[in-house]
Amino acid sequence: MSRAATRGRLAPPVASPPALPSAETVAGLYDRSLDVLAALRRRGQMEVENYPTRRYSITRAAAMVGRTPTAIREAEKDGRLAGVERMVNGRRVGYTLHEVNAMRDVFSTRPWREPGDPPAVIAVQNFKGGVGKSTVSVHLAQYLAGRGYRVCLIDCDSQGSSTSMFGVIPDLDVQEDETLYPFIRNAEMSSLAYAVKPTQWDGLYLVPANLRLYSAEYELAARVARSEPTLLNRIAEGIASIVDHFDVIILDPPPALGTISLSVMRAANALLVPIPPTIVDFTSTTSFFAMLHETMGVLAERGYPVDLRWIRMLITRADEGKSIQREITGLMRTVFGDTMLRTVLKDSAEIDNASARMMTVYDLDGPVTSRETYNRCLTQLNGVNGEVETLIRLTWPSQAARLRAEGVL
Ligand SMILES: Nc1ncnc2c1ncn2[C@@H]1O[C@H](COP(=O)(O)OP(=O)(O)OP(=O)(O)O)[C@@H](O)[C@H]1O
Numbered sequence: 464m465s466r467a468a469t470r471g472r473l474a475p476p477v478a479s480p481p482a483l484p485s486a487e488t489v490a491g492l493y494d495r496s497l498d499v500l501a502a503l504r505r506r507g508q509m510e511v512e513n514y515p516t517r518r519y520s521i522t523r524a525a526a527m528v529g530r531t532p533t534a535i536r537e538a539e540k541d542g543r544l545a546g547v548e549r550m551v552n553g554r555r556v557g558y559t560l561h562e563v564n565a566m567r568d569v570f571s572t573r574p575w576r577e578p579g580d581p582p583a584v585i586a587v588q589n590f591k592g593g594v595g596k597s598t599v600s601v602h603l604a605q606y607l608a609g610r611g612y613r614v615c616l617i618d619c620d621s622q623g624s625s626t627s628m629f630g631v632i633p634d635l636d637v638q639e640d641e642t643l644y645p646f647i648r649n650a651e652m653s654s655l656a657y658a659v660k661p662t663q664w665d666g667l668y669l670v671p672a673n674l675r676l677y678s679a680e681y682e683l684a685a686r687v688a689r690s691e692p693t694l695l696n697r698i699a700e701g702i703a704s705i706v707d708h709f710d711v712i713i714l715d716p717p718p719a720l721g722t723i724s725l726s727v728m729r730a731a732n733a734l735l736v737p738i739p740p741t742i743v744d745f746t747s748t749t750s751f752f753a754m755l756h757e758t759m760g761v762l763a764e765r766g767y768p769v770d771l772r773w774i775r776m777l778i779t780r781a782d783e784g785k786s787i788q789r790e791i792t793g794l795m796r797t798v799f800g801d802t803m804l805r806t807v808l809k810d811s812a813e814i815d816n817a818s819a820r821m822m823t824v825y826d827l828d829g830p831v832t833s834r835e836t837y838n839r840c841l842t843q844l845n846g847v848n849g850e851v852e853t854l855i856r857l858t859w860p861s862q863a864a865r866l867r868a869e870g871v872l
């Protein structure tokens with residue numbers, strides 16, 4: 464359609480245009496949005512203090528620990544393990560992850576890295592928005608914690624999506640001085656420990672984010688450009704200050720190539736790239752790889768080489784009903800081969816429903832939709848996370864022999 468024709472369809476000018484929203488109106492909208500979020504969380508009974516604690520049956524706990532239910536019962540009887548709470552009918556109420564981890568300690572089945580093994584610092588990164596970075600980050604962090612690893616998830620995005628999946632409302636429950644922000648801007652701070660908070664998952668810690676982290680983006684850009692390129696190393700330094708306590712650090716960056724994303728790249732030693740199998744997302748991801756290459760060069764020039772032990776692409780949000788998506792997935796497999804994870808994370812109502820409750824699929828004990836949908840989603844999540852777990856263990860010399868024994872190598 465020509466411009467003239469388009470113009471011809473416009474309505475005639477009105478006598479007085481509607482009043483523009485004032486700054487106060489916008490501030491009011493922000494305050495009311497926080498009220499809505501708080502009400503939604505109450506509705507889902509997700510107040511942080513009464514967040515549901517998952518419990519595992521003795522059979523499940525035994526599988527998690529790597530021993531038999533009989534071995535657990537015997538250890539409880541002879542006092543090596545504290546007896547578990549029982550219901551009126553005498554049945555065990557189920558074990559919390561904290562209790563499962565206590566069993567792992569007693570049976571020496573913790574999967575922790577040895578001091579000589581490098582900690583895994585995984586960035587779940589793609590500059591494209593909405594591809595599932597935060598969803599993948601939190602489910603991976605909880606899966607690994609469930610397996611008994613010591614995990615820290617660092618929310619590097621001022622949107623605080625990962626933070627909110629722990630039932631925490633970033634702009635209501637988190638203070639600026641509890642985030643990465645003070646550490647990033649104050650070069651004299653030596654430890655990030657102040658921001659590391661325990662979560663409902665035993666062994667999983669969170670560095671939360673809120674909107675103030677956005678200021679770091681501007682401040683950092685100006686200072687790095689002016690005279691302080693060393694600030695690009697701040698996230699790496701923050702991680703170095705806490706990493707002795709962890710096996711795995713997971714970084715959830717914002718969807719943009721800003722200074723925080725650069726700092727995340729610099730800090731990471733592994734990269735997981737979620738990509739929905741659509742033309743638009745794939746096109747952006749192609750640009751992401753081009754920028755990644757360029758950025759790695761720039762960082763290296765500044766004395767901050769990026770040292771990645773592995774890169775994997777992960778198909779997310781796939782809709783198997785769409786033939787074009789199946790085609791793109793197939794094509795990517797042919798072209799990228801082993802650089803892609805085998806498991807595909809499909810679009811699932813279970814993930815949608817869990818995130819609407821400010822939770823994850825792993826937090827929920829059972830299905831929100833149907834048993835079939837839930838099981839399918841769980842199988843995919845466990846498949847993806849299990850593949851990442853193997854990649855992590857492959858980088859640990861102490862585990863190589865065990866992996867060989869398991870037939871992985
Ligand atoms: N496999 C999935 N099935 C259903 N919904 C999903 C899935 N993955 C992500 N989502 C939903 O898509 C939305 C965006 O996901 P998410 O926040 O994880 O993406 P992101 O890449 O972190 O976004 P941003 O770029 O804004 O940080 C969320 O509402 C999330 O619940």
Ligand SMILES: [Mg+2]
Pocket residue numbers: 596597598620624625715716
């Ligand atoms: Mg996100």
